Amino acid sequence: MSVSPEDFRFVSAFVRDAAAIVLESGKEYLVETRLGPVAERSGLDGIPSLVRELRRDRHGALARAVVDAMTTNETSFFRDVGPYQHLRQSVIPALIDARRADKRLSIWCAAASSGQEPYSLAMLLREHFPQLESWTVQFIATDISQAMLARCRNGVYSQLEVNRGLPAPLLVKYFQKKGLDWQVDERLRNWIEWREFNLVGRAWNSLPKFDLVLLRNVMIYFDVETKRGILANMRRVLRPDGYLFLGTAETTVNVDEGFQPESAHSSCFRQRAA
Ligand SMILES: C[S@@+](CC[C@H](N)C(=O)[O-])C[C@H]1O[C@@H](n2cnc3c(N)ncnc32)[C@H](O)[C@@H]1O
Numbered sequence: 569m570s571v572s573p574e575d576f577r578f579v580s581a582f583v584r585d586a587a588a589i590v591l592e593s594g595k596e597y598l599v600e601t602r603l604g605p606v607a608e609r610s611g612l613d614g615i616p617s618l619v620r621e622l623r624r625d626r627h628g629a630l631a632r633a634v635v636d637a638m639t640t641n642e643t644s645f646f647r648d649v650g651p652y653q654h655l656r657q658s659v660i661p662a663l664i665d666a667r668r669a670d671k672r673l674s675i676w677c678a679a680a681s682s683g684q685e686p687y688s689l690a691m692l693l694r695e696h697f698p699q700l701e702s703w704t705v706q707f708i709a710t711d712i713s714q715a716m717l718a719r720c721r722n723g724v725y726s727q728l729e730v731n732r733g734l735p736a737p738l739l740v741k742y743f744q745k746k747g748l749d750w751q752v753d754e755r756l757r758n759w760i761e762w763r764e765f766n767l768v769g770r771a772w773n774s775l776p777k778f779d780l781v782l783l784r785n786v787m788i789y790f791d792v793e794t795k796r797g798i799l800a801n802m803r804r805v806l807r808p809d810g811y812l813f814l815g816t817a818e819t820t821v822n823v824d825e826g827f828q829p830e831s832a833h834s835s836c837f838r839q840r841a842a
Contacts, residue, residue, distance in 0.1 A: 570600060572616070576593070578622070579622075582634065586626075641682060643681040643785070647684070655689070679786035684729070690756045691742055694742075707759055712767070721762050724749050787814065795823050813836055814837065
């Protein structure tokens with residue numbers, strides 16, 4: 569199933585508008601491989617018909633399915649290890665100390681994908697900071713993809729997925745066998761509030777203030793202006809003494825000088841004092 573140059577231009581502009589995802593020329597194969605199955609599932613006889621439908625209705629179920637299909641959802645439990653060590657050894661203890669008077673913490677995983685990242689953090693908190701059980705911890709995890717959010721809420725992972733980064737003792741403690749797969753403990757599933765959220769949408773005002781935000785491995789798909797807009801919004805929702813984690817290949821340097829890398833750890837960022 570091949571995509572014509574005109575249809576590719578349309579799809580690129582559509583996903584850039586809808587989700588800020590940049591599809592440079594040369595990525596035609598991505599459109600072909602990802603939208604072919606969407607066309608088939610929607611009863612359309614190929615990408616040209618899908619594009620015709622999309623031109624007609626840019627906000628309906630097909631449009632959402634196209635955005636879903638064009639997101640890249642690569643993730644794993646305890647991805648990159650280092651940030652989780654830093655959270656455990658330094659960031660969470662500092663936040664517990666700073667918030668000990670009102671015993672409240674708010675956390676946001678802003679590109680949750682299929683849920684391995686928020687569940688990793690939830691397990692880390694349960695394992696190493698039992699005192700938080702008596703705190704009010706608001707834990708929100710969001711993604712633009714409805715399909716990914718459905719997976720997050722279900723919390724079901726294949727053997728292959730749990731083999732990627734999840735230590736065996738945590739598998740035994742926090743998961744139940746479900747057929748050939750594994751399902752996360754109901755208490756963790758219900759603890760996290762799963763929401764659809766577009767980082768380039770208009771719903772930033774609906775968010776509370778956060779002490780800790782994980783915005784990892786999503787801005788790599790965006791151009792610099794989009795990154796600037798997101799980081800400017802982030803400064804409004806992150807408390808002045810809060811922590812922002814980006815992916816290991818991402819930075820705020822030369823993008824938003826309101827943030828600076830925490831010297832000890834390059835993927836952790838703090839706001840500069842005003
Ligand atoms: C590569 S995954 C990163 C998952 C996880 N944070 C990690 O580091 O392992 C990127 C996620 O960002 C989401 N995403 C892409 N564009 C988005 C947007 N405009 N708003 C919110 N989420 C978006 C995708 O759906 C995908 O699940």
